[in-house]
Amino acid sequence: MRKVLIVDDSVSMRQMVSFTLREGGFEVIEAEHGEDALKKIEGVSIDLIITDLNMPVMDGITLIQNIRRLPAMKTKPILMLTTEGLATKKEQGKAAGATGWIVKPFDPEKLLSTVAKVLP
Amino acid sequence: MKIDLGQFRNTFLLESAENATSMETGLLQLRSTPDDIELLNSIFRAAHSIKGGAGSFGFTNLVRFTHTLENLLDRLRSLELNATEDLIELLLRAVDVLRTLLNADADTTLSADALALEGKIGSIASGSAEQKTDGQESVRDAESVRGLHLYRIHFYPDKDLFASGTNPLVLLRNLAEMGTVSCCHVHTDKLPGLADLDPNQCYLSWEVELGATTSEAELREVFEFVEHLAEIRIERLDRDLSPENSVSVEDRHPVPQEPAPASSLETRLPHAPKAASGKKASPAGESGSIRVAIDKVDRLIDLVGELVIAHVMAAQMVEDFEPSCLPKLREAVAAMERNTRELHERVMSVRMLPVGTLFQRYTRTVYDIGTSTGKQINLRIEGEETEIDKGMLELLADPLTHLIRNAGDHGIEAAEARQAAGKELEGLITLNAYHRAGRIVIEVSDDGAGIDTERVRAKAIERGLISPDAQVSDDQLQMLIFEPGFSTKEAISDLSGRGVGMDVVHQNIRQLNGTVSLTSERGRGTKVVIELPLTLAILEGLLVRVEERTLVIPLLSVVETVPLGEEQIERVASLGEVVVIRGESIPLLHLRRFLGLSPDTTTPTNDQGGAGGHRLAVIVEAGQKKVGLVVDELLGIQQVVVKSLERHLRKIDGLMGATILGDGCVAPIVDVAEIATLNLFSLQTRSKVPLRGTGSTPTAPRQRTGQDRGGTIHVLA
Numbered sequence: 001m002r003k004v005l006i007v008d009d010s011v012s013m014r015q016m017v018s019f020t021l022r023e024g025g026f027e028v029i030e031a032e033h034g035e036d037a038l039k040k041i042e043g044v045s046i047d048l049i050i051t052d053l054n055m056p057v058m059d060g061i062t063l064i065q066n067i068r069r070l071p072a073m074k075t076k077p078i079l080m081l082t083t084e085g086l087a088t089k090k091e092q093g094k095a096a097g098a099t100g101w102i103v104k105p106f107d108p109e110k111l112l113s114t115v116a117k118v119l120p
Numbered sequence: 121m122k123i124d125l126g127q128f129r130n131t132f133l134l135e136s137a138e139n140a141t142s143m144e145t146g147l148l149q150l151r152s153t154p155d156d157i158e159l160l161n162s163i164f165r166a167a168h169s170i171k172g173g174a175g176s177f178g179f180t181n182l183v184r185f186t187h188t189l190e191n192l193l194d195r196l197r198s199l200e201l202n203a204t205e206d207l208i209e210l211l212l213r214a215v216d217v218l219r220t221l222l223n224a225d226a227d228t229t230l231s232a233d234a235l236a237l238e239g240k241i242g243s244i245a246s247g248s249a250e251q252k253t254d255g256q257e258s259v260r261d262a263e264s265v266r267g268l269h270l271y272r273i274h275f276y277p278d279k280d281l282f283a284s285g286t287n288p289l290v291l292l293r294n295l296a297e298m299g300t301v302s303c304c305h306v307h308t309d310k311l312p313g314l315a316d317l318d319p320n321q322c323y324l325s326w327e328v329e330l331g332a333t334t335s336e337a338e339l340r341e342v343f344e345f346v347e348h349l350a351e352i353r354i355e356r357l358d359r360d361l362s363p364e365n366s367v368s369v370e371d372r373h374p375v376p377q378e379p380a381p382a383s384s385l386e387t388r389l390p391h392a393p394k395a396a397s398g399k400k401a402s403p404a405g406e407s408g409s410i411r412v413a414i415d416k417v418d419r420l421i422d423l424v425g426e427l428v429i430a431h432v433m434a435a436q437m438v439e440d441f442e443p444s445c446l447p448k449l450r451e452a453v454a455a456m457e458r459n460t461r462e463l464h465e466r467v468m469s470v471r472m473l474p475v476g477t478l479f480q481r482y483t484r485t486v487y488d489i490g491t492s493t494g495k496q497i498n499l500r501i502e503g504e505e506t507e508i509d510k511g512m513l514e515l516l517a518d519p520l521t522h523l524i525r526n527a528g529d530h531g532i533e534a535a536e537a538r539q540a541a542g543k544e545l546e547g548l549i550t551l552n553a554y555h556r557a558g559r560i561v562i563e564v565s566d567d568g569a570g571i572d573t574e575r576v577r578a579k580a581i582e583r584g585l586i587s588p589d590a591q592v593s594d595d596q597l598q599m600l601i602f603e604p605g606f607s608t609k610e611a612i613s614d615l616s617g618r619g620v621g622m623d624v625v626h627q628n629i630r631q632l633n634g635t636v637s638l639t640s641e642r643g644r645g646t647k648v649v650i651e652l653p654l655t656l657a658i659l660e661g662l663l664v665r666v667e668e669r670t671l672v673i674p675l676l677s678v679v680e681t682v683p684l685g686e687e688q689i690e691r692v693a694s695l696g697e698v699v700v701i702r703g704e705s706i707p708l709l710h711l712r713r714f715l716g717l718s719p720d721t722t723t724p725t726n727d728q729g730g731a732g733g734h735r736l737a738v739i740v741e742a743g744q745k746k747v748g749l750v751v752d753e754l755l756g757i758q759q760v761v762v763k764s765l766e767r768h769l770r771k772i773d774g775l776m777g778a779t780i781l782g783d784g785c786v787a788p789i790v791d792v793a794e795i796a797t798l799n800l801f802s803l804q805t806r807s808k809v810p811l812r813g814t815g816s817t818p819t820a821p822r823q824r825t826g827q828d829r830g831g832t833i834h835v836l837a
Contacts, residue, residue: 105175
């Protein structure tokens with residue numbers, strides 16, 4: 001089963017994304033913020049990362065930059081989970097190495113179709 | 121597949137209520153540190169999280185409102201705007217709107233005030249920076265022109281496309297799904313020899329011809345994530361083939377949501393929020409669930425495991441019992457007892473929450489009092505980590521709100537008066553919580569003017585609470601403000617008046633089996649002390665026998681028990697019958713009389729002093745008052761589960777409920793706090809009980825009285 005890491009400081013958001021992904025047939029790992037995420041992917045093979053941008057301790061952009069530095073994660077898709085209408089945030093995310101984004105609030109079907117967009 | 125996220129609604133509401141509170145706390149802190157970036161970020165995050173989840177549950181108005189709010193917060197955190205007092209006030213009102221929306225149905229529209237607020241926030245937010253939103257529009261573009269078009273798509277990715285985690289094959293596959301590919305051409309000219317090939321680089325590019333009914337924008341959406349990493353050109357090969365082309369793009373631009381006309385707004389609000397009630401901070405769903413740390417739950421599971429093992433052991437031994445098993449059986453029972461006890465403690469701790477979550481709310485209350493009265497008031501919070509039963513926490517919200525409003529409104533003086541009195545200009549209200557002797561103590565104190573006992577006396581006489589010539593001490597006068605309908609402030613203030621007085625506080629605390637006491641010093645301030653049991657559900661009880669009845673006295677309030685010899689009992693004019701212990705006179709209450717058990721028919725000699733010598737007085741304490749409860753025998757100490765009687769019987773003064781004992785009997789539980797407030801003297805005198813040690817004789821006349829306030833139902837000779 002393909003593994004997805006979901007990073008968000010909001011419990012309800014994490015639960016909703018996890019639930020949707022599990023319904024979609026994925027295995028899900030949850031993390032609360034960037035640092036937690038980096039800890040949780042150590043030694044685990046992850047197929048996709050979905051991350052919030054605004055988080056305490058380590059924000060999403062920093063997380064993406066850090067992930068891209070990991071040899072195993074160099075070409076893995078990363079989706080930003082964001083309500084940001086601001087184009088600058090998306091640009092920052094892209095520059096950091098994000099593959100794409102999901103706009104919050106998300107529609108579960110749309111989330112799965114966006115995931116399908118980036119997963120081979 | 122239809123995926124329903126409805127089950128997460130409660131989590132969302134709970135979390136959002138916390139977020140609203142943390143926004144509020146943050147905003148209030150911001151007053152002293154207006155450029156604290158961390159603080160600004162955390163306020164932004166809180167709003168952001170609410171918005172993020174709200175859309176999933178159909179809170180469209182909430183989404184729009186938080187979106188506007190977020191724009192403003194974003195400008196604050198980027199320091200484009202200063203967090204002025206006015207702006208903070210505006211944002212605090214926005215938090216109120218958030219709460220209202222969270223507490224109401226998802227489709228609730230904004231009130232006229234809230235709409236005005238939204239407009240104001242929006243205009244401040246859009247002040248200089250233009251709205252740089254692109255998300256919504258691209259979504260709207262999807263609803264586009266239908267009609268078959270032929271496209272040629274040029275896709276020339278950069279070499280480092282893979283670094284973004286993009287797989288070009290996925291993109292091509294998605295593109296193909298949008299229509300019918302008539303031709304796909306791969307450019308391999310950039311592909312180097314194998315020796316020079318870097319597998320992390322993309323050397324290929326594509327040209328695809330596609331017949332599709334989708335718009336160009338929808339096709340572009342496929343490449344949405346790689347626009348910066350590839351050259352993408354889309355050509356229409358079928359110009360002017362379809363008549364639908366004439367639909368102009370402008371028509372599809374998002375129409376800003378028209379606010380409903382103000383007149384229809386109020387009627388659509390299903391639950392108009394009670395503006396000034398303390399409940400505004402408790403969102404829907406809060407009382408329904410508790411968030412528990414995982415380690416607490418893990419420990420519970422461990423304990424249950426141990427309990428099961430102990431049970432299996434015991435069951436086995438009972439099955440093939442032989443006398444030699446007895447020590448082992450004892451051991452197993454002891455283990456079960458240990459586990460049960462710990463299980464009880466741990467389960468209780470699951471219900472315990474730090475009182476700080478409640479205390480924090482009052483920062484806002486105090487801020488509001490300050491703004492509406494023009495007084496400068498500061499709130500100091502201490503002991504916020506003290507844990508308290510969740511149910512109790514919620515029931516404390518209203519009384520504490522009342523006490524704080526009283527302190528701010530009546531206690532703290534206006535700045536001029538404070539200056540004249542040589543005090544700091546800024547008044548101080550302190551909220552403190554701590555554990556003492558197995559109880560929780562909560563103190564609300566202020567450094568205001570204190571209670572004017574002369575005015576209290578005048579008012580009490582006017583209300584007929586005391587007679588004009590009554591000798592009443594200052595302490596007793598101060599306690600009078602807890603009497604129903606008592607209020608000394610003539611002008612009912614906007615905040616604390618409304619005719620509900622401190623008696624409601626008293627009642628609420630009593631419902632929690634707690635006590636309230638008050639000390640006040642003229643010119644120095646007032647302190648209200650609330651004492652509460654740790655939990656409502658289970659208590660350690662002292663089982664006593666009165667006649668043939670078993671009663672439970674909460675052990676926490678028991679100070680000591682003394683054998684009651686006649687020589688220790690005295691009669692004091694103001695207190696009635698007392699027992700003197702180490703020089704202290706403690707009024708006595710004969711539980712048999714209190715319960716209406718009539719000794720004259722059952723054991724007539726007992727009451728007349730014949731066998732009275734071996735009885736006992738259980739000295740209990742509530743607040744600062746001690747009472748001696750006269751009982752026949754002490755039966756032991758036991759944990760009892762408190763069951764409410766009020767579903768079945770009317771409230772009985774002096775009893776807090778009942779419990780079921782090991783043998784299945786029902787035993788009433790004495791409400792010590794209530795007994796301490798009874799007028800024992802009137803109980804004793806009105807019942808004309810012959811008092812021992814006063815020379816009364818067995819031939820004293822019999823008399824019956826009706827039921828009186830103390831609950832004496834049947835009175836004796």
